[in-house]
Amino acid sequence: MAIRISVATWCFPKTILTEQIVQYVKAVDPITSYHFDSLLKHTPLNRYGSGEDVADAVLFLLGDKAKNITGMSLVCDGGMSAVSSTWYDRHSYKKEQEWHGIG
DSSP states (O other): OOOOOOEEEOSSOOOHHHHHHHHHHHHHOHHHHHHHHHHHHTSTTOSOOOHHHHHHHHHHHHSGGGTTOOSOEEEOSTTHHHHHHHHIIIIIHHHHHHHTTOO
């Protein structure tokens, strides 16, 4: 029997703690608040992940359908990691410049 080692990860899950963080940031920092809202808006699945999403990924990795998968990280983030850095570079940087009177 072979040993398989893989991991299921998430980026920014919707939990009570992350909701509190987002609410706090929205109250004190409009620039970071803009980034939170914009990132979700431009995430391909347009929603935050949940614990159940990661649990489903783990069950998949444990099952027979993943019998040839090892050494991989299965990212459960609704596509956020696929587009976030590209989107941030093009849009958020320009918006920060406008806020600071640079752009």
